[in-house]
Amino acid sequence: MGQIEWAMWANEQALASGLILITGGIVATAGRFTQWYFGAYSIVAGVFVCLLEYPRGKRKKGSTMERWGQKYMTAVVKLFGPFTRNYYVRAVLHLLLSVPAGFLLATILGTACLAIASGIYLLCPAGGCAWRAVDAHRAQAPGAA
């Protein structure tokens, strides 16, 4: 159990939460319910989270499966240096982003999911986990016998 890389799961969760936030936000703004501006916020926050979490970080051991076309976002995410490298910063960021969406019924699920992702990011051991860019030049060799 000790060798589980929680960050990878947290990354998948955060990406999924971003999509849930976008969907909830669309339902809220399209329906023009009361306080629909929370829905608009939710769409923006969802898009931001999706873009941030799209490039998968390099695994500690073994080859990393890259998402399709992730090298473009990798270049952008790398620019922010320690803010995007450190997973604790990401955890706090996701927690803060999820709070405003909790006021509206349509986006409340996005809040819950993003908060869970933030919690899982905190499971990474201190200093041991960091987001490292997958080197675009290294060819991903398919496993062969």
Next chain:
Amino acid sequence: MLSAVTDLGSIESTVSKNLPVVSIHQLGLCLSRASASVLNLNCSLILLPMCRTLLAYLRGSQKVPSRRTRRLLDKSRTFHITCGVTICIFSGVHVAAHLVNALNFSVNYSEDFVELNAARYRDEDPRKLLFTTVPGLTGVCMVVVLFLMITASTYAIRVSNYDIFWYTHNLFFVFYMLLTLHVSGGLLKYQTNLDTHPPGCISLNRTSSQNISLPEYFSEHFHEPFPEGFSKPAEFTQHKFVKICMEEPRFQANFPQTWLWISGPLCLYCAERLYRYIRSNKPVTIISVMSHPSDVMEIRMVKENFKARPGQYITLHCPSVSALENHPFTLTMCPTETKATFGVHLKIVGDWTERFRDLLLPPSSQDSEILPFIQSRNYPKLYIDGPFGSPFEESLNYEVSLCVAGGIGVTPFASILNTLLDDWKPYKLRRLYFIWVCRDIQSFRWFADLLCMLHNKFWQENRPDYVNIQLYLSQTDGIQKIIGEKYHALNSRLFIGRPRWKLLFDEIAKYNRGKTVGVFCCGPNSLSKTLHKLSNQNNSYGTRFEYNKESFS
């Protein structure tokens, strides 16, 4: 999808009858009910491919004679994943529709039909509706559980951190318990006294909503003249155009259909798990442990009443190594009528196999040659579960089979070869092409003895063309040979470089004209894809290649 459409249709017609009276919004209700039907079906079907003992029984039983039906069982994992994805999508639709419903129930609270409302009073905060009612709360919990399960089930996670997938996937039981509670809230109601209060009937003692007199009402809504014989509107109680309500409507909650859908498969699955638990509770007796080159270890064991067919696999559980983990390994030797010993070959990759090897083999002897160690007093307790079926069992049921193995992927075919060594006559197989591709020359030593014995046996029985062995060494620096005089037969069948599949397929097609050849591959995905593509191509000899696929992770 069909269930959703029919349900949508029936709900629309029921709701529209009551539309003039009840003004609670109908699109959200329709969508949520339709997606609930789809979810009912999928939640019940998704459990069935996971009853692996049942599937293994079906595969081997005489009741499934057709090969086409057995091949359907090969796709059970894909079916499970498809149901999972469908549940994911339609849960999204269901949740979105219910969020809209919650809002509409509170805004359009109907005072006329108090029982039909989900909200307790007008403009009740929909968030309170969500969190304080049984369906709402269980629904939210189910979405959270589903979120955890789905994010941990992606291909990337399964390939890299299988543990996360396995532990979160066991939350499915919580999901089903919540589902059982979710539908028990009694939100959906039907009217019990349709005959005395039909839809669209006029209530005579309506005070606030309709202040018009009866004849005016009739003349507005019914353009036909009153038929003769009726002079007073009060006598219209028996008229077939309009009915007067005799009594107030009474509603009763629908019986939760979901319980009917999921109870069957859930009971079946629980029964299967119980049976597997009881069956695997007795530990096996380890007879011998052998160390092979290239990080492979062989374990031979016995267990009473254990029967397995060649090609099946078991899962090993060793509490001394890890209390919760189970790992699947294909049987390389099956128990026969004369010999009850069965065995597995494990490749040491990852922490579980490393710790397991350290427990069974003292570290000093791990690098030495093949040496059997008999230290039965020191072996840890080992439990097995299975055997479970796999597509490789089918290779004995074709007249001609092509078996391609990549590296450690040779294990399912080893059990087939062992069975043929024992007795080949009861099976339909008359010709076997066995191709084994390895990176390291030492890997061939895992089964070099078996191959030589098989080769000699068929030569003795004057059937030299029964087994055609081809060994390929895909990465090498120079000419290499398997060391040992007795491996002469194998050395003459050893080729350097990768096989040329197109030529091989053409050759097999030419020598087996008009026959159906079963193609089996156990190796990396790229190899599997190449063989699948070649199997589906036509050839000029009329030979048909049927590709049988095993999926890992």
